[in-house]
Amino acid sequence: xxxxxxxxxxxxxxxxxxxxxxxxxxxxxxxxxxxxxxxxxxxxxxxxxxxxxxxxxxxxxxxxxxxxxxxxxxxxxxxxxxxxxxxxxxxxxxxxxxxxxxxxxxxxxxxxxxxxxxxxxxxxxxxxxxxxxxxxxxxxxxxxxxxxxxxxxxxxxxxxxxxxxxxxxxxxxxxxxxxxxxxxxxxxxxxxxxxxxxxxxxxxxxxxxxxxxxxxxxxxxxxxxxxxxxxxxxxxxxxxxxxxxxxxxxxxxxxxxxxxxxxxxxxxxxxxxxxxxxxxxxxxxxxxxxx
Numbered sequence: 001x002x003x004x005x006x007x008x009x010x011x012x013x014x015x016x017x018x019x020x021x022x023x024x025x026x027x028x029x030x031x032x033x034x035x036x037x038x039x040x041x042x043x044x045x046x047x048x049x050x051x052x053x054x055x056x057x058x059x060x061x062x063x064x065x066x067x068x069x070x071x072x073x074x075x076x077x078x079x080x081x082x083x084x085x086x087x088x089x090x091x092x093x094x095x096x097x098x099x100x101x102x103x104x105x106x107x108x109x110x111x112x113x114x115x116x117x118x119x120x121x122x123x124x125x126x127x128x129x130x131x132x133x134x135x136x137x138x139x140x141x142x143x144x145x146x147x148x149x150x151x152x153x154x155x156x157x158x159x160x161x162x163x164x165x166x167x168x169x170x171x172x173x174x175x176x177x178x179x180x181x182x183x184x185x186x187x188x189x190x191x192x193x194x195x196x197x198x199x200x201x202x203x204x205x206x207x208x209x210x211x212x213x214x215x216x217x218x219x220x221x222x223x224x225x226x227x228x229x230x231x232x233x234x235x236x237x238x239x240x241x242x243x244x245x246x247x248x249x250x251x252x253x254x255x256x257x258x259x260x261x262x263x264x265x266x267x268x269x270x271x272x273x274x275x276x277x278x279x280x281x282x283x284x285x286x287x288x289x290x291x
């Protein structure tokens with residue numbers, strides 16, 4: 001498959017970069033360095049800056065111009081963008097110090113799907129939750145490394161994976177509530193390759209863009225699960241893509257150096273940086289979460 005240009009969007013190095021999301025109202029791309037407890041912001045022309053959160057966090061949803069909803073190791077926090085002040089809104093596994101938050105994304109209706117996992121990736125320690133209009137439900141449990149939460153443009157399909165299985169799943173979804181309908185089915189597998197499915201995002205044409213941890217690739221799947229293209233990246237452990245820019249027509253991709261020894265890091269000098277894929281896409285902006 002043909003390759004496209006990939007450049008470094010931000011030189012800030014994350015131990016475990018995750019959860020990128022672009023806010024068109026502010027022109028800011030946000031992501032997290034989970035293991036260092038940092039929220040990272042990047043604006044074209046203004047560079048990158050970090051904010052210490054005092055806890056591990058991994059996903060963000062915009063509430064309104066003044067507030068964000070942050071998925072952290074003890075639950076969902078409201079964050080005031082002007083001050084950075086955090087207020088716990090919805091506890092999630094706050095009584096279990098062995099778990100932390102991981103992947104998350106907002107359904108078109110405004111529901112927030114977020115996941116948890118063991119801090120040491122313990123087998124079956126994680127879950128995927130649904131939060132909407134003040135209500136929290138556990139959707140799937142016994143998940144080891146929950147990732148790839150994403151939705152079709154009309155909200156009728158939800159995607160997710162347990163990265164430990166190598167299987168990318170899809171399930172029918174209620175467009176009005178973001179709740180799953182019926183049993184999940186296999187959408188795609190790792191195809192005999194060594195990398196794991198990590199974070200994903202779905203464009204306006206229903207194409208799912210997935211970061212392949214351990215494989216230095218971003219892959220694109222058609223709505224029927226067919227592999228459309230594979231894009232080589234400059235870091236082995238890419239973690240999650242997000243649509244970026246005022247037209248949502250570019251892809252930003254986070255990465256990580258976690259679990260690498262000194263020799264592996266020396267062989268992968270851009271690990272932990274955030275990249276820009278020079279490929280026009282029919283992207284879409286993240287919906288705002290409905291509290």
